[in-house]
Amino acid sequence: MTQSIVVQVGQCGNQVGCRFWDLVLREHAHVNQTGVYDEALSSFFRNVDQSRRAGGADATGGRITALKARAVLVDMEEGVLGEILQGPLRSLFNSTQLISDVSGSGNNWAVGHHTYGLTYREQIVDQVRKAAEHCDCLQCFFLIHSMGGGTGSGLGTFVLKLLEEEFPEVCRIVTSVYPMAEDDVITSPYNSVLAMKELTEHADCVLPVDNQSLVDIVGKIQHMSNTGKPSCTIKKDCTIISGQGGLMKVEKPFDAMNNIVANLLLNITSSARFEGSLNMDLNEIAMNLVPFPRLHYLVPSLTPLYTLADVNVPPRRLKPTLPFVPWNQEGWKTSLCSVPPVCHSHSLLALANNTCVKSTFFELRERFVKLYRRKAHLHHYLAVDGMELAGFNEALSSISDLIEDYTHLEHPLMPNAPRLTIAT
Template identity: 80%
Template sequence: MTQSVVVQVGQCGNQVGCRFWDLALREHAHVNKRGLYDEALSSFFRNVDSRKSDGGVCGVGGRIQHLKARAVLVDMEEGVVSEILQGPLREVFDSTQLLTDVSGSGNNWAVGHMTYGSAYRELIVDKLRKAAEHCDCLQCFFLIHSMGGGTGSGLGTRVLRLLEEEFPDVCRIVTSMYPSAEDDVITSPYNSVLAMKELTEHADCVLPVENQSLVDIVNKISLLSHGAKPGLTIKRDSTVISGQGGLCGAEKPFDAMNNIVANLLLNITSSARFEGSLNMDLNEIAMNLVPFPRLHYLVPSLTPLYTLADVNVPSRRLRPSLPFVSWNQEGWKTGLCSVPPVGHSHSLLALANNTCVKPTFMELRERFTRLYRKKAHLHHYLHIQGMEESVFSEAMSSLSSLIEEYHHLDATKARLIPDAPRLNIAR
């Protein structure tokens, strides 16, 4: 059985990661009724024997089993990590795998990437190596971070580069939270474009998730949950929304949004954790879906996002409606897992490598250009040691080149398949 390590960087990365571990434990507890440490659990958890009963998972032969997440938590502010260590999951994380500071990155990519990246390089590498040493067969690193802030975008992409340097043969799958156009961080276009260059050069696969899409989804579900349409009632035991099915007023503000992303990661890894009639290796994602190394931005689609109490409709077949490029008509990989998410009879995750990400990147470039044209807030970056204005132009050039590559594929497709339908990022 292979193992994977989750690396959570920044406030958003650790909040999403916390929801991932909570839901993963619930999913395994639902399947593993006897509470035994098995191969499925070993994918993301390691077993630590102890005589203490606190936080114990089960007892076998008089020995208490404790689970420790295969995770590395990094944040340059203490808040979120401290909250996790005071919460119900505190026993799941190894304190030696945590790295925090007190001042934060000030929404500045350069501070996270260059200042903290240089200061904590050896500590980060040490924690990554220790996490890898606990694995019998390390298959993948999952990096979770946001693009708009300073630590997630800056230090997150520095960690990504370190993963490539230290573990070049281990797959790197990155879940990146993209800011909306109304983001309250004024420098988020700078941070996002600077981070994009690193993602394009050092990741094997990137799963871009738009904050605005998550907001739209949660608002739609909230509308349904309050009976906007007669006969549509959302089940309370659905973990796709939250522990309370999205219907509990005691939720934290971003729990519903973070749980959607956490379920995305659960679905990606289900075949690596559970039995199925057609298992899919995590390495096969990049092998089958990334024909060009730079074009590795995969659009995730997940259904169901909520469970209706009185309706159970199976997912429709997608393949007949999707146009494929002429030289790769069989560019389709299927994995079938026998264990659906808790609260659901079925679940479907689709990862699509297509050109629908181009408008998002073009909008990001436009927002960057509006700031950079006036040199607004640029001095906050240029006073950081090692940061020069050429870094901005190189990042902009990298993004423009990426957009042009997608534009070229779009033009080719238009000539071959006029007016062809395509998947769009969920709005």
């Protein structure tokens, strides 16, 4: 059985991570009701013998063990990590797994990437190495972060480079939450585009999650559930967006949105954790879905997000009905897992590598250029040691090249379309 390590960076990354660990425990408890440590649990947890610390054994003479998450949690503010250490998930982590500061990154990519990156480099590497040493067969790093703030975008992409340097053979799958167009962080276009350059160069796969889409999904489901129509009755505790039912018990702000992202990660790894008629190795995601190395942005789609009380429709196989572009006729991988999410009879996750992400990147570049033309807020970045104006130009050039690559692939029959290098 292979193992994966989750690296959570920044406020958003750790809030999503909280929901992930809460839900993964709930899922395993539902499947493994005896509570015995098995191979499925070993994917994200290790079993630690605490008998010595407790004096040898419990009252019945048995060994005392505890689950510890295969994770490293990083944030340059103490708020979210402090809540974790005091909350119901605290037993999953040793205090050394949580790396924090007090002042935050001030919504500045350069502070997160250059200042905190250099300051905490050795501590982060040390904790990642320790987590890796507890794995028999480390297969994947899952990095969770947001793009709009300073720590998630800056320090998050710094950590991504560290993972590539220290563990070049281990797959790096990044879940990136992109800011809304009307984000309250005015420098979010800078932070996002600067981070995009690092994601393009150092990730194996990126799962872009649009914050506005999460808001819209949650709003539509809540509106539907409040209509009172019999056809819109949702089964109790059978909605992915619900923050209740796990260890947390009480739903917090943004839990509904964060749960969607957490369930995305659960679905991606379900085939690696549970038995199925067609299991999938996590490395096969990049192998099958990324024909061009830089174009590794996979759009995730997940269904169902809720279960209606009187409807139960299983998913059908889609490949025969979908047209495939000439340059990626074999870009398809199917995995079948026999264990559905808790309270659901079935679940379908689709990861699509197509050119639709170009519009998101184009809009992000436009917002970046609007600030950059006026040189707005640049002095905050250039005051940071290690940050130069060339960094902005390189980031803008990187995202422009990415958009151009996707544009060429929208017209696969054009003579110059095959100019991209095929991944080997």
